[in-house]
Amino acid sequence: MSDSVSTDRVAARERERVDGENSRSWQLVNARSVDLFDAARLGRTDQVILDLEDAVDPALKPEAREGVVEWLSSGGSAWVRINDCTTTFWSDDLEALAGLPGLRGVMLAKTESPDHVTDTWQRLGGRTPVLALVESALGIESAASIATARGAFRLAFGSGDYRRDTGAENNPLAMAYPRTRLVLASRIGGLPGPIDGPTVGSSHAMLREQSADAVGMGMTGKLCLDMEQPAVINEAFSPSPSDVAWALDFLRSFAEAGGVIRDGSDKPRLARAERIKERAQIFRISVD
Numbered sequence: 001m002s003d004s005v006s007t008d009r010v011a012a013r014e015r016e017r018v019d020g021e022n023s024r025s026w027q028l029v030n031a032r033s034v035d036l037f038d039a040a041r042l043g044r045t046d047q048v049i050l051d052l053e054d055a056v057d058p059a060l061k062p063e064a065r066e067g068v069v070e071w072l073s074s075g076g077s078a079w080v081r082i083n084d085c086t087t088t089f090w091s092d093d094l095e096a097l098a099g100l101p102g103l104r105g106v107m108l109a110k111t112e113s114p115d116h117v118t119d120t121w122q123r124l125g126g127r128t129p130v131l132a133l134v135e136s137a138l139g140i141e142s143a144a145s146i147a148t149a150r151g152a153f154r155l156a157f158g159s160g161d162y163r164r165d166t167g168a169e170n171n172p173l174a175m176a177y178p179r180t181r182l183v184l185a186s187r188i189g190g191l192p193g194p195i196d197g198p199t200v201g202s203s204h205a206m207l208r209e210q211s212a213d214a215v216g217m218g219m220t221g222k223l224c225l226d227m228e229q230p231a232v233i234n235e236a237f238s239p240s241p242s243d244v245a246w247a248l249d250f251l252r253s254f255a256e257a258g259g260v261i262r263d264g265s266d267k268p269r270l271a272r273a274e275r276i277k278e279r280a281q282i283f284r285i286s287v288d
Contacts, residue, residue: 009042014077018046020105020129020153021192022282024221024237025230028081028198030055031064037071041078045230046221048078052093053109061089065096072102079103079131084110085119094123105129105153110161112139114149121151129153131195135161140178147189155182155189156223159197172213183218193220200225204232211236238283239276245287247276 018024023046029036031052040048050071056064061083068080080097083089085108097103108120111132121130130151134140135158147155157178159170168174182194196214199207199222211222211233222233239247250273254266261267280286 010075013042016284018282020047020079020131022220022279023047024283025224025233026079026156026195026221027224027227027230028055029078031068031080032056032060034067034071037076037078040227041076043227043230044234045224045227046234047104049081049107049223050078051081052089053081053083058089062092065093069096069100072097072100075102077102077104079105079107081107081109081133082120084108085116086110090120091123094120098124098128103128105131107131107133107156109133110135110139110158111146112136113142114145114152117146117149117152126151131156133158134178134182136165137162140181143181143185144188147185147191149189152189152191154192154195154221155186156195156221157182157197157219160200162197175213176217179214179217179219193218195219195221195223198223198225199229202226202228204228207232208236234283239280239285241285241287243276244280244285247273247280248287251277 025045026047027045028051031050082093133156196219199210
């Protein structure tokens, strides 16, 4: 963390930060862009991910890794996307990051088996959460076993690499199957809802549309690529004020009626109302 960043500002931002299990926006920052680390941490994103994988040329990875280690060792705090298990960079990343005070967790690129997750978790001392980035046909088909692996914290969708691997188009129908697999796998593994892949481009309309598609499938977060996207993503993945008002009214009426289930529709509505109320509290959404 640079000397120019106020300790009070950082402390205030950290007090209001949403925990990783419930985080909606996950901003990827090129690991070579050290000058952007502090700004991203103070921005609107729920979580920052310093990207040592796709964003960095292989020849520049050692230099980028050194910058990340220095920042995390001097007051910085973030997640780090590390290289996949099939590369020599994976071992180098883990050796450098293990035990760093500012490391919140790692995002493991190109996860395709539960062993990838568990081996990473163990190499980091068995305490650092591993966010499994699933980016291929094999990874999607192995999603349930990945979600139940020791050390698995949450699943994320590497939608761009998935499309390259399968030839699928970037539309809701083509993305429905992999998204559903990740949602079901997360449920089977007892994990929070999965994190959707990023929207490429600056159009807020497109970002809202793709976020709505992900929310409709049961995903609860989204990767993002710049400082402008987190605010839109946070809104899209949070209950709306009208949803919160409905939930509070329903729970109030249910309590006034003695909390008795009257028909089959009450149970799902009760579960939805309780979930909306819980998420409203987490995201500090109030209804006047």
